[in-house]
Amino acid sequence: MSNTLYDCDLQLWIEQTIQQLKNHEFESLDLEHLIEELVDLGKSEKNALKGNVMILLAHLLKLKVQHDVPDSMKGSWYSSVLEHRQRVLNNLADTPSLKSYLVEAVEKAYPEGRKLAIKEGKLAKFGVRVPEESEYPIMCPFSLEQILDEDFYGF
Known part of the structure; x- marks a missing residue:
């Protein structure tokens, strides 16, 4: 296996x-790695959106469930x-095509966000109910409209 510039x-x-x-030097392009990088770029955009949705959902859930803290x-x-x-x-504004992924991102992120909210809820101290x-x-329990509504806080 030779080490290409891409590898080094x-x-x-x-x-x-x-x-x-x-320079329109298309014949000299490393197409295999270029395609790989573009695919990874698309994945990283989706992963960033999903990660932000997960944290957002976790804290909306905490505000909903632990409303009495x-x-x-x-x-x-x-x-x-x-x-x-x-x-x-910002993710959606910078990459409008991600809007079509938003429903899937919420579906994938919610179980993780729920798990995070539960774990954080168990860390309650000072007589706060777990x-x-x-x-x-x-x-x-939240609609897409609620999730994106800048005045919505889980309750």
Whole structure:
């Protein structure tokens, strides 16, 4: 197996590929690796959206299920909802075609977000009630509109 520029120095390979494209040197392109990188780029965009949706859902769930905790505890959850909702909105604005993936992203992210909310809920301290797992809905209780609504906080 020979070491190609792609294997030895990815950044230099990217710069060379860009230059080849600009110069219309299509015959010298490393098409195999170019295709691989484009596929990975699409996956990373979807993964970023799914990751932000997961955190957003986890904290919306905590606000819904643990609505009775002191406001001092809710502050970071509100901040997280604001931050991750904005990240989701930015993902969708920067890459509008991701809107067609949003339903799937929520379906994939909700079980992970639920698991995270449950784990974080078990860390409750200072006499705060630890919710039962059954209090966290198995199916996502939020609509897409609610998830994206900048004034919605899980209740």
